Amino acid sequence: MSRPLALLRAALVAVVCLIAFQPLLATAQVTDINSAINKAGRERMLSQRMAKAYLQLGQKIDVVRSQRVLDESIALFDRQLVELKKFAPNAQTRETSLKLEKAWIAYKDVLIGAAPSRERAPEVLTRSDEVLGLAHQLTGEFEALSGTPAGRLVNISGRQRMLSQRMAKFHQAMNWNLPAGPLRTELATARKEFSDAMAELETAPGNTDKLKRDIKLASQQWFFFQNALDEKGLDTLTRATNVATTSERILEMMEAVVTGYEALK
Structure with a gap:
């Protein structure tokens, strides 16, 4: 795909997606610090x-x-990102938002500049981690402004969403025979961090009954996701498809958990 056509497709898709999100736009703005932590964490x-x-x-x-x-x-x-830049309440968060925007522009250019290829995949991995680092920094800055247990739990549970996708990213990179050494180590690290954080969330003081149910459902999906990551008896395409599917399911469950913590004051 040529670059002009790729950019045109991305623009059209963005319009379609915004139309799909239209019912949410009236209430989707960042309204308080917990919402900012959630959305920065979602980035x-x-x-x-x-x-x-x-x-x-x-x-x-x-x-x-x-x-x-x-x-x-x-x-x-x-x-x-537009919402977070608008909400940023001090110089530090505004500066980090601008740095994140700059890194995001470079990352998006790689994502949409040409059809996905194994040659460009290493740069995608590098750019994804650059954006991750700045989004994590911004999330932490918002959490510090919150200074509440709820803000911390929004951050922790929101990071679980990221780890679910990070594990899937590493798996799919190894499936493509990209350099496996660091990826395998990073995957193992992400798995441990996810397990440790789930244990913390399960025992967090102040969990509502709904949060307890949602965390239990997320833990069940974690079991299935781990099975998909560990599967060795299937062909590579089926294994990778199972990881793609289960990573989306656990993400959905963790979104419900984050929403529950965001509502706490």
Whole structure:
């Protein structure tokens, strides 16, 4: 795909996605510090989810859904970044938002500048982590302004969303035979961090009954996701498709958990 056509497709997709989000736009603005923590944390997740989708498209894994995930994630990242920049309450968060915007422009250029390819995949991995680092920094700055247990739990549970997509990203990169050494280590680290944080969330003081149910559902999906990551008895395409599917399911469950913590004061 030529660059002009790629840019045109991305622009059209963004319009379609914004139309799809239209019912949410009236209430989607950042309204308080917990909302800011949630959305900055979601930018962390999207940085990894887009890379996952890119790697899946390059390998023809779950193509229709992977394209939808990539397109919708790009549009959502753009929209949320505008909201976060507008909300940023001090010089530090404004500066970090601008740095994040600069890194995002470079990352998006790689994502949409040409059709997914194994040659460009390493740069996608690098850019995804640059955006992740700045989004994580911004999330932490918002949490510090919150200074409440609820703000911390929004951050922790929101980071679980990111880790779910990060694990899938690493799996799909190894599936494509990209350099496996660091990826395997990073995957193991992300798995441990996810397990440790789930244990903390399960025992967090002040969990409502609904939060307890949602965390239990997320833990069940974590079991299935781990099975998909560990599967060795299937062909590579089926294994990678299972990872693509289960990573989206656990993301959905963790979104419900984050929403529950965001509502706490």
